[in-house]
Structure formats: structure tokens, C-alpha cells
Amino acid sequence: MTTPPEDPKEPHVKRRKLLTFAGLGSLLALAGGLAYKHFSATSQIKVESFLTPGSGRKKNILVLTGSGRRRGNSDLLAWAFVKGARAASHEVNVFHTGREPMQACMHCGGCWTHGKPCVIEDSFDKLFPWLEQAELLFFCSPLYWYNFSGNIKCAMDRMYPYSQKNRLRDMPVSETMLLMCGQSHFLRSFAGPAEAYRQMLGYKHWQDRGRLFVTGVDEYGAMAKDKALATAEEMGRLA
Ligand SMILES: Cc1cc2nc3c(=O)[nH]c(=O)nc-3n(C[C@H](O)[C@H](O)[C@H](O)COP(=O)(O)O)c2cc1C
Structure with missing residues (x-):
């Protein structure tokens, strides 16, 4: 055979x-x-939420925000919640853990020795009177390294005196809500803090009234106008 x-x-x-x-x-x-x-x-931007409507009774709510970024994504969500809660006539205090200098718990054993929960003198002195009035705690944190932000975690740790046998006073908290947002597109990225929250509630016998996780938000302002804000506001109204 010949090739062409x-x-x-x-x-x-x-x-x-x-x-x-x-x-x-x-x-x-x-x-x-x-x-x-x-x-x-x-x-x-994906939203996963769960909410148990409250009894309709007006209550004292303490919002703990966890970001140092003013009007950042979690701040916008927290303010939407506050708007809803105030519209429903709840009394709301807001404490920005990311903007108030607060030292970590030292486990020094000095709880209540000076008539107040903690011996450290910092912005926890401003927070604890609000804790001692709060019936519902609302934790609102950005996701940092698949966990709560260090600021809000620090405030949680400083609540340790209220779990001591020798406590002079307690927090009237019986219910909590959790709101978190992060850059990740996967809800499983929130699994760590969600589980810590679940265990904390079990230990304290607090009732979980709702959770809201918002994925896919990173840039400043990414949250603005998103439907998750309406969900956060609804959480506040039904608190
Ligand atoms: C120190 C740091 C750690 C972060 N770690 C994570 C993370 O582990 N997973 C994630 O999805 N996003 C992470 N992010 C992104 C933030 O969760 C995201 O930008 C969020 O929208 C910030 O909320 P803010 O505007 O309220 O501060 C991190 C951001 C910072 C500053």
C-alpha cells in the first residue's frame, strides 16, 4: 500500500x-x-436558620457581638435582630466584645472574693450588670478559624464565676440564640462552634431558641441588603 x-x-x-x-x-x-x-x-450567600417562637412575654435581652469590624457583616445581622426585638418591645442591651478591652479568664480562683464576679478590672465591670439582668442571651459572632471570634469567647469565659458554687448572684438567663457568619460556602464550617454552643446550653440548662448561620460573606458590606437580615430581624421579633 502506498501512502499519499x-x-x-x-x-x-x-x-x-x-x-x-x-x-x-x-x-x-x-x-x-x-x-x-x-x-x-x-x-x-446561604442561610440556615432555626427558630422557636417565644411566648410573647417581654423580656430582657443581651446581645453580645463578636467582631471588631464596625458595621461589618455580623454587626449588620446583630442590628437587624435588635431592630426586630425592640419593635416587639423587648428591652435590649448590646455589648460589643470586639471593641471593649477584656482580658482572658486567668482561672485564678478569685471569683466573688471582692463582692463582684471577677477580680480583673476591665470592661467586664460594664458587662456583668447586664448579664445579671439578661433573660435571653444572643451570641453574634463572625467565624474565625472555624470557631467563635476570640473576643466573644473571652466574654463567654469570663461568665465562669456564675458557674461557681460560692456565687453571690446569678444570671437569670434561661434562653439563648446564636448567629454566625463567615466566608466559607459550607455550613459544615460552623459545626465546631455549633457543637460548643450545644454543649454549653446543656451544661447551663439554657434553652436553644434559635440559630442562624450565614455562609459566603467576607467583604465589608457583603451582608448589606441580603435576605439574612430579614431572618435576623424575625428572630428578634419572635424572641
Ligand atoms: C482572623 C480571621 C479568621 C477567619 N477565619 C475564618 C474561617 O475560619 N472560616 C471562614 O469561613 N471565614 C473566616 N474568616 C472570615 C470572616 O468570618 C468573614 O469575613 C466575616 O464575614 C466577618 O464578619 P464581620 O464583618 O462581622 O467581622 C476569618 C476572618 C478573620 C479576620
């Missing part, structure tokens, strides 16, 4: 085709990348 003679133009045609395919491939990859960036920044 080679077309002298053929190598150039092949190269041109290859270059065209490579160009098209790069364009497609670029468009895909841009589309991914756009959608991951805007449309992948």
Missing part, C-alpha cells in the same frame, strides 16, 4: 488550528474564573 504524498501546507494548517483551540481554551478559562469570582462574591 504530504501536503506541503499541512503543518501550518495544523499549527493554526492548535493555536485557535489554545486561544479559545484560555478565553473559556478566563470567563469561568471571572464568573466563579462574581458568583462566589455575590450569589452564594
Whole structure:
């Protein structure tokens, strides 16, 4: 069998085709990348929420925010909650753990020795009178390293004196709510703090009244106008 003679133009045609395919491939990859960036920044905000409507009785609510970023994503969610709660005539205090200098618990054993829960003199002195009035605690934190922010965790730790046998007073808290937001697109990223929250409630015999997790928010303002704000406001109204 004889092979047909080679077309002298053929190598150039092949190269041109290859270059065209490579160009098209790069364009497609670029468009895909841009589309991914756009959608991951805007449309992948997912909300998982659970809420048990309250009795309708007016109560004293303490909101603990966990971010140092003023009017950041968790702040906007917290304020939506406050708006709803105040509209329902609940009395609401807001403490920004991210903006109040507060030392970590030292486990020094000095709880109640000076007639107040803690011997450390810092902004916990401002927080504890509110804790001693609160019937519902609302924790609102950004997700930091798959956990609560250090600021809000510090405030939680400083509540330790209220679990001591020698306590002089207690917190009237019987119910709590949790709200968290983070950059991750996966709800499972919140599993760690959600489990810690569940165990804490079991230990303190507090009732879980609601949880709201918002994924896919990172940039400053990403939360603005999102439907999650309406969910947070509803949580406040039904607190
Ligand atoms: C120190 C630090 C750690 C973070 N860790 C995580 C994380 O583990 N997972 C995540 O999804 N987002 C993480 N983020 C992103 C924030 O959760 C996200 O930007 C959130 O929307 C910030 O809320 P804020 O505006 O209320 O501060 C982290 C941000 C910071 C500053």
C-alpha cells in the first residue's frame, strides 16, 4: 500500500488550528474564573436558620457581638435582630466584645472574693450588670478559624464565676440564640462552634431558641441588603 504524498501546507494548517483551540481554551478559562469570582462574591450567600417562637412575654435581652469590624457583616445581622426585638418591645442591651478591652479568664480562683464576679478590672465591670439582668442571651459572632471570634469567647469565659458554687448572684438567663457568619460556602464550617454552643446550653440548662448561620460573606458590606437580615430581624421579633 502506498501512502499519499504530504501536503506541503499541512503543518501550518495544523499549527493554526492548535493555536485557535489554545486561544479559545484560555478565553473559556478566563470567563469561568471571572464568573466563579462574581458568583462566589455575590450569589452564594446561604442561610440556615432555626427558630422557636417565644411566648410573647417581654423580656430582657443581651446581645453580645463578636467582631471588631464596625458595621461589618455580623454587626449588620446583630442590628437587624435588635431592630426586630425592640419593635416587639423587648428591652435590649448590646455589648460589643470586639471593641471593649477584656482580658482572658486567668482561672485564678478569685471569683466573688471582692463582692463582684471577677477580680480583673476591665470592661467586664460594664458587662456583668447586664448579664445579671439578661433573660435571653444572643451570641453574634463572625467565624474565625472555624470557631467563635476570640473576643466573644473571652466574654463567654469570663461568665465562669456564675458557674461557681460560692456565687453571690446569678444570671437569670434561661434562653439563648446564636448567629454566625463567615466566608466559607459550607455550613459544615460552623459545626465546631455549633457543637460548643450545644454543649454549653446543656451544661447551663439554657434553652436553644434559635440559630442562624450565614455562609459566603467576607467583604465589608457583603451582608448589606441580603435576605439574612430579614431572618435576623424575625428572630428578634419572635424572641
Ligand atoms: C482572623 C480571621 C479568621 C477567619 N477565619 C475564618 C474561617 O475560619 N472560616 C471562614 O469561613 N471565614 C473566616 N474568616 C472570615 C470572616 O468570618 C468573614 O469575613 C466575616 O464575614 C466577618 O464578619 P464581620 O464583618 O462581622 O467581622 C476569618 C476572618 C478573620 C479576620
